[in-house]
Amino acid sequence: MTNKQFDITVFGATGLTGKQIVRHVFELSADRPDFYSGNFRWAIAGRSAEKLQKIIDEMTSRYPNATIEKPTTLVANVTHREQVDEMTNQTKVVINAVGPFRFMGEYVVRSCIENHCDYVDVTGEPEFVERMQRTYQDKAAANQVTIVHSCGFDSVPTDMGVVFTKNLYTQHGWVPESIEMFLKLHVGPDGMRGGYATFESAVHGFGSAELLREIRKASTLKKLPYPQGEKLQFHKGAHKDEEFGYHVPFVFADPSIVRLSQQIFLTGLAQPEKQKPDVALPPPIQFAAYLLLPSLWAVILYTIYGYLFGFLAGSPWGRNLLLRYPELFSAGLFSKQHPTETQLEQCSFEIILRSKGYDHALNPHYNVPPNRNIKVVVRGPESGYVATPRIVLQCAMAILNNKSQGYVPNGVLTPATAFWETDLIDRLRYVGITYDISK
């Protein structure tokens, strides 16, 4: 790694998310001049040199106080192997924002592993993540490369939140048993909007549920153990929680990523070179995830759109129809038009992790109710294009700063399995993604 000239390369810098990542790098340098060390070098990569240069010009005029050096531009198209190899050969950590990942991610993962380049991405596509883990784990470990998927809003707040919550139990000598996750999205008067590539990823994700099942069948990772304590009830349909109100099952990446994290931990693939004496390997728990909705009317609308989306995503003609009319089939939530600055400023997220556990070791022969509970709340700004750039940059910086000290494992990993021994949660707090214990 020593001959690599760039600490970080942002790949896909011309896209909606990639550009926001570049902007955040500049913004952080303007607001917190001490954040980057003096010899920090970086690059931005994409298909068009002209578009990349335009972004640099825009950011340097928007952030005149930024102390960071201007990035170098690298032209790379995922279908041109030599260009991708040139990028990964010169870089310590690639941040990949080129999606949908199921179509374009593997080229970059392969190149990173072959060229000893660590990697983080913003995918929210479990089928891609689990396929990469199954295919490249051994090679990545052998080449001492760290590949970390889902380092955006999908799924760092939750996956690291689960580790954070488990640690609160183990620090007391308690046993965590279950965690329920509730996502609350706060939307301002101008509403919220997601990008077209995210909609495209979701359409193909729902369309390949069968493929994901096949990948899981072929997985050599250890299965999660049968719970020893009280079994967690999972509400498969809409439900009203006494504490939080209406919710529906969370259909995005977080449950798959949390499950994969737990399997990777159990299989022993998340062991870094060094182990801190005060940090225990997170034990398995039962997990359920829900999306909170503000009213019964919202539940009805969500259910109608959900059924229609699920039905259409199951066939090629249905997927074509969805992809043609994203606004129509998402009640205006996804569009080829980018979200406005005001929309981004007005939105925020809150993830509540409600957990239960025991203050004693469990005897599988006695079914005793849990006697300890802890609630953790993770908060942050707009999820897709404000929080995600902040999170993924901190993940890349966590690799840069912790790996040489022996605290980041090699292999194809999830956020929790890559960062459980690092300072990532402190880094996230530094950029406004907070983890707190709640009453």
Ligand SMILES: NC(=O)c1ccc[n+]([C@@H]2O[C@H](COP(=O)([O-])OP(=O)(O)OC[C@H]3O[C@@H](n4cnc5c(N)ncnc54)[C@H](OP(=O)(O)O)[C@@H]3O)[C@@H](O)[C@H]2O)c1
């Ligand atoms: N985890 C999260 O919470 C989260 C949040 C936001 C986004 N995402 C994911 O991030 C991905 C990107 O989303 P987006 O909205 O930013 O999409 P986008 O605006 O369409 O950007 C896609 C980027 O990929 C580049 N690209 C396309 N084909 C390429 C190729 N053959 N070689 C090299 N680069 C290529 C595009 O370059 P050109 O400019 O040259 O077309 C562009 O830079 C999606 O998969 C989305 O789901 C995840």
